[in-house]
Amino acid sequence: MSKSNTQKAIEWFDYRLPIFSFMKHSAVEYPTPKNLSYMWNFGSLAGIALVLQILTGIFLAMHYKPDVNLAFDSIQHIMRDVNSGWLIRNMHMVGASFFFIVVYIHMARGMYYGSYKGPREVLWWMGVIIFFLMMATAFMGYVLPWGQMSFWGATVITNLLSVIPFVGEHVVIWLWGGYSVGDATLNRFFSLHYLLPFVIFAVVFLHLWALHTHKSNNPVGIDLKKDTDFIPFHPYYTIKDIFGLGVYLIPFTFMVCYAPEYLGHPDNYIPADPMVTPAHIVPEWYFLPFYAILRAVPDKLFGVIAMVAAIAILFVLPWLDSSKVRSARFRPLFRPLLILFFANMFVLGWVGAKPPEGIYITIGRLATFYHFAFFLILPLVGMFEKPKPVPKSL
Amino acid sequence: MSEQAKGAKTSTNPKDVSRRKFLTDMTTAFGVAGATCAAVPFVKSMAPADNVKAMASTEVDISDISEGDTKTVIWRGRPVFIKHRTGAEIAKARKEDTSSELLDPAKDESRVQNEKWLIAMAVCTHLGCVPMEGGEHDGWICPCHGSQFDASGRVRRGPAPSNLDVPPYEFLNPTTIKIG
Numbered sequence: 001m002s003k004s005n006t007q008k009a010i011e012w013f014d015y016r017l018p019i020f021s022f023m024k025h026s027a028v029e030y031p032t033p034k035n036l037s038y039m040w041n042f043g044s045l046a047g048i049a050l051v052l053q054i055l056t057g058i059f060l061a062m063h064y065k066p067d068v069n070l071a072f073d074s075i076q077h078i079m080r081d082v083n084s085g086w087l088i089r090n091m092h093m094v095g096a097s098f099f100f101i102v103v104y105i106h107m108a109r110g111m112y113y114g115s116y117k118g119p120r121e122v123l124w125w126m127g128v129i130i131f132f133l134m135m136a137t138a139f140m141g142y143v144l145p146w147g148q149m150s151f152w153g154a155t156v157i158t159n160l161l162s163v164i165p166f167v168g169e170h171v172v173i174w175l176w177g178g179y180s181v182g183d184a185t186l187n188r189f190f191s192l193h194y195l196l197p198f199v200i201f202a203v204v205f206l207h208l209w210a211l212h213t214h215k216s217n218n219p220v221g222i223d224l225k226k227d228t229d230f231i232p233f234h235p236y237y238t239i240k241d242i243f244g245l246g247v248y249l250i251p252f253t254f255m256v257c258y259a260p261e262y263l264g265h266p267d268n269y270i271p272a273d274p275m276v277t278p279a280h281i282v283p284e285w286y287f288l289p290f291y292a293i294l295r296a297v298p299d300k301l302f303g304v305i306a307m308v309a310a311i312a313i314l315f316v317l318p319w320l321d322s323s324k325v326r327s328a329r330f331r332p333l334f335r336p337l338l339i340l341f342f343a344n345m346f347v348l349g350w351v352g353a354k355p356p357e358g359i360y361i362t363i364g365r366l367a368t369f370y371h372f373a374f375f376l377i378l379p380l381v382g383m384f385e386k387p388k389p390v391p392k393s394l
Numbered sequence: 395m396s397e398q399a400k401g402a403k404t405s406t407n408p409k410d411v412s413r414r415k416f417l418t419d420m421t422t423a424f425g426v427a428g429a430t431c432a433a434v435p436f437v438k439s440m441a442p443a444d445n446v447k448a449m450a451s452t453e454v455d456i457s458d459i460s461e462g463d464t465k466t467v468i469w470r471g472r473p474v475f476i477k478h479r480t481g482a483e484i485a486k487a488r489k490e491d492t493s494s495e496l497l498d499p500a501k502d503e504s505r506v507q508n509e510k511w512l513i514a515m516a517v518c519t520h521l522g523c524v525p526m527e528g529g530e531h532d533g534w535i536c537p538c539h540g541s542q543f544d545a546s547g548r549v550r551r552g553p554a555p556s557n558l559d560v561p562p563y564e565f566l567n568p569t570t571i572k573i574g
Contacts, residue, residue: 152523156538159522174437178446180471188440275466275473277523279537295539300520300555356540 026212031230032237033218035394039113040216041244042106047204048245049099054197056092064144066190068183071146072271090260096138097263098252100286103131108342111317114326115217121318123210128314130203135287137196140189142284147268152281154181154189160294163301180274220391221327229394280355288352289345295356296368306368313375320375322382325390333385334378341374446470451574453566456511464527466516469573473516473524474561475534475547476571483532483545484509490544498556502546505560513571514547514558525558534558 003011014020063082065074078085107127110116116124143154158175162168177184215224224230231237255262263285267278283291293310297303313320321334328335344367351364405411452469456476459465464477479487487502506512516524518536525534529551531544541554548557563573 152538156521156523159520174441176442177440178442178471182446182471184440184443184446274468274471275524277526277537279526281523281538295553298552300553303553 026208027238028232028234030212030233031215031227032233033216033224033394034229034231034236035218035220036216036237037219038240038244039105039109039219041241042102042109044241045102045244045248046099046106048248049095049102050197050200050204053092053095053099054201056088056095057194057197059088060092061190061194064190066144066187068146068186068272071144071186075145087256090256093264094252094255094260096141097284097286098248098255099134100138102248103134104286107131110217111338111341112328113217113219114221114321114323114328116314116318117321117326118318119214120210120217123207123214124318125315126203126207126210128311130200130207131311131314133196133200133203137193137200138284138286140193140196143186143189144193145268146186146272148270148272148276148278149265149268149281151181151272151274152277153283154185156281157283158185160304160307163304182274217326218394219327219329220394221325221329222390222393224394226393282353285349285353288350289348290352292348292352292364293368293371295352296361296364306372310368310371313372317375317378320378322379323385323387324382325387327390330388330390331385332388333381337374337377337381340370344370344374451572453570453572455570457569461510466524467573469561474573475512475514475516475558477512477514477545479510479512479545486532487544487546495550497549497552497554500546500548500557502548505546505548505557507563507565511571512545512547513563513573514560517559518554519549519556519558520552520554 010020060078063074063078063085065071075089078089080086082088110124110127139153139157143150158172158181161175162172164171173179175185176182177188215230218224265282265284267281270278282288290307290310294303294307297306323331323334325331328338347363347367348371351360351367354360356364449470452467452474454465454467454476456465456478459476459478461478462480462483464475466473466475468474484502490496491501491503502509505514518525518538518541520536520539520541523536523538525536525541525543527534529535529542531542531550533543533545533547533550535542536554539553540551541549542551543554543558544550546557547560549555561573563571566572
């Protein structure tokens with residue numbers, strides 16, 4: 001049978017730039033564990049959420065004006081005048097929240113099934129780096145509408161850097177490009193908000209490279225050796241990921257159309273006023289747990305250190321966890337502690353939204369204590385825990 | 395070592411190896427130094443521009459602030475409190491000079507030029523919010539994290555680590571001050 005002209009053309013091209021064989025190798029024939037649950041949908045969903053943010057963002061940037069006198073009104077212009085502007089902005093706004101939901105589930109999955117353990121430590125690191133970059137991007141994006149929450153959120157968060165010994169004040173003035181958050185700050189935040197998603201994209205590439213080197217972990221958490229333990233990515237997981245995307249798009253579309261402001265804050269529809277701080281400033285919901293940790297520590301420097309450490313401690317998680325067993329399914333002590341850790345995250349988020357007074361301070365401190373205690377007792381948990389029998393194969 | 399390198403007959407004489415290493419290290423060092431120098435203008439471009447620095451001082455007419463009132467003015471993009479203090483507030487602030495409740499002890503005298511007028515940055519020393527009038531010490535309370543300041547701008551309750559900053563200012567005449 002002779003080759004069709006299309007096949008010949010593909011072969012000609014592939015010989016010069018092997019992009020077709022690369023795709024075939026890593027997205028079609030790519031061997032994937034056959035026992036992956038729906039918890040494994042969130043990686044590809046996060047990738048799609050990132051692409052959606054980049055696409056909607058590019059179109060918003062065509063109408064937005066990063067100038068303290070024009071920014072707030074240009075958002076109103078997008079919402080009222082630009083054709084379908086409301087839709088694109090709502091997708092971008094809701095998309096940011098949904099991106100965080102997906103990534104939080106993805107991270108929780110990684111923790112529950114021990115996906116951070118060898119040989120996937122660098123894969124896990126790339127994920128933590130992506131998370132930090134995402135937070136920076138989301139923070140700067142929230143500043144752009146130049147409402148009261150934008151302005152005061154930016155003021156509070158940039159002031160965190162003033163705790164750096166000796167040079168802190170200078171670093172903050174340099175970051176602002178002035179003596180307060182102002183025009184120069186807004187302009188550079190727009191520039192960086194446009195840049196960082198592409199940096200994230202590059203780190204996602206490294207994340208996938210590391211993933212494809214040692215393949216996906218699986219719910220049983222054992223190393224898969226037999227060929228029959230794997231199925232090709234296409235069509236099995238392409239179809240499953242597309243189905244997952246469909247499920248994801250239902251609440252996403254509902255929020256975009258019916259409740260775009262549900263996760264936002266009404267004070268951000270008051271133009272930024274450097275003279276008046278709103279009575280209760282709160283960050284976006286996805287930062288609340290870490291905001292609660294910042295406030296739980298009564299000292300400024302140590303509060304900031306605790307907040308950063310609460311996330312950065314994930315970098316050393318693969319070494320804090322001394323157990324050889326990956327999946328929490330077979331870990332009778334780790335599993336309840338981890339579920340409590342997840343529940344504790346919700347407590348921190350709830351406290352972060354409350355004013356820093358009375359009982360909320362006490363609850364915030366207890367929850368902060370558990371957040372760190374969980375990580376610090378992991379070496380002991382691995383030593384004393386008797387894991388349930390782990391199957392040798394699937 | 396790769397086949398290609400062998401083919402090029404790279405010398406393995408220890409003297410040559412150490413010379414090559416020296417040259418590689420020096421090239422790297424010069425490359426890094428050059429890149430650092432090239433980065434300087436870019437880093438500097440992010441610091442306050444000349445027009446921002448030019449707006450460094452503000453003159454304020456204080457004749458319309460009656461006793462007990464506070465006016466908030468903008469200096470270098472940030473608010474400044476100008477508080478016309480009452481006799482009672484001055485007396486209390488001075489009496490509390492030695493109070494053990496002061497988190498960042500300072501004498502009231504050292505924080506004012508004219509005891510009737512407190513001029514202080516309206517910027518909480520914790521994370522930069524604007525404190526509101528209130529609290530338990532004739533002064534201010536920060537809406538963000540609950541820090542409290544007294545009539546001398548001294549911090550009385552954390553998390554703020556230090557007193558409200560006093561900006562540089564001078565009385566041009568009894569009813570006009572120049573900040574900055």
